[in-house]
Amino acid sequence: MITAAHPVAPEQLMALLDGELPVDEAQAVSAHLEHCAECAELVGQFRAVSGSLASWTVDDAPASFEESVMAQASAPAKALRTHTFRIFNWKLWALGGAVATALLLYIPTVGSFRKAGTRTVMEQRAIQPYAASQPVAQPPTMELDQLASGGFAAATRAPGVAKDTNGLFHSVQEQSIPESAVAMKAGRADRPVNGRSDRLTSLDASTAPTAPMIARTIDLNIMVRDFPAARGALDAIVARHHGYAAHLSATTTDNTPRILQDSLRIPSPELASAVAEIKSLGRVIGESQTGEEVTQQHADLAARLQNSRETEERLRDILAQRTGKIEDVLQVEEEIARVRGEIERMESDQKTLEHRVDFASVDLYLNEEYKEQFGTPSTSVSTRIGNAFVNGMRNAASMLLGMVLFIEEAGPVVMIWLAILGVPALLLWRRYRRMRAKV
């Protein structure tokens, strides 16, 4: 229809009709159109198409449409806006921010009020016994009791008290400078080590509040420059403070920093000074301290121990005073053996617990601050290059082999699943495309 030599492209003609041509181009095309029958025919076709499309009219928009839209439009603007929830609603953000700020301000204030309250109570308690009591007449357990309840700390904070009761105060201070020492001494005070009756212990434990027994654990991570020297110094520190190493492992390989992992047990009274010395070995890069309160556990154990002992005693009395059949006697003896076993187990538990309180545990990591050193590597350069190449080839081969094996192993199953899932999915997808074109 349109020859190759035709100066006006049919699309240009169409654009002219649509008013989409620039003025100069439009003039040229119109001029051509004047005396070109082919183009005139084409224009006729375009007009015919538009004309027939124009006959495709639609019915008027229903009244219900207008009503509902206008109802929405006349609704107050605010009600309409709340319909859409927007994340960047500045009012909401402002409200949230205000609430958060208020909370942040409120929480520390409440905390400090509470602290202030408890402190005044403690101070009162501290003043009463020290002011009223005679320095020497105070039983030693009472002192420790006061110490444990924080009286000591409060007393140091109240200078007036320190002056009034200087005699006692100094003695207390001496005993209690390392915090752990207090715990230890207190623990020992209510625990007769040298075989006195346990009844007293349990009474102490149940009635009078005792000083807390605290099992301490300290984690230390220290970076040292001179590793061998630090190790020597560490051994010396442990020996000086009568501690011991419960577990020790050291790794020493070429061209890597050396690491010493050491689990130490240090007597509680000497813990603070020992830790300070250990810290001075190098740079502390990590430290954590935990204290587990085992007073309750200990008291509980003591009470149970006492009960078992009483049971044992009674059983022995029965055996001594009563007569009976052989099997009854045997039964009582069996029972005694069982109770005895229980007692021994509890005693060992108690010892362990006491040991944990007496000896604080220090988990120490000594890391060497490693400096890379020049020097001949253990294997020659050419060997290493060769090794790397061989390793690389081997890895590549094993990876390929692994892939082949995987495909062989998993392939059939994957194919089955693809068939099971893929075919319906494909059908559904086709159906969706078809529907999409129809709707």
Added chain:
Amino acid sequence: MEDAMPAFVLHSEAAHSGTMNDAPANSSVDSDEQLMLAFARGANGAFTTLFERYKQPLFGFFRRRVADPAHAEELAQETFLAVLRGASRYEATALFRTWLYAIAFKILRAHRRKAAFRATFLGAPAEIPEPAAAGSLDVEVMMRQAVWALDAIDREVLLLREFEQLSYAEIASLLGLPLNTVRSRLFRARMALHTLLAPATANVKEAL
């Protein structure tokens, strides 16, 4: 009804597309953009005017693209609600008409996706309930069939040009196509429609 005028009835009018027969004459009255900005500032009357201008074109937009008239009404309503809600986000950089049809087009696409999904999984193929009214039923059915026979994008380009009377550039931005593609697709669609509508065209010619 008056929205259905084709893009060019008179050759001379095609030159300035701003005052197309369908587009409201905005010489004396406020332009769409002014009205929209006024509405965004809170003048409810402005929206009423806009709605009056565009309710029929917009209804027509959906009516020609969606088989079910009830759906068409629903979607047109949804579009105007979107305009109400999005009024504060309207910026005068775009023509109101372009903006409106962009919204309508998005809503239409969402509707098609949903409807196709439903039809796929619930197996309820969209029955086309033929409207019982109107003497133009035959024409409508014929047109619909002819237009649906076109490629989807060609069809969209053609409809936007012929009925919504958007410029090539507007169509290009709306459909995300290059301008040249719009032109060539439009050409292709018109040529294809010409052969599809050969008998009808003959009738129209006779009538003319």
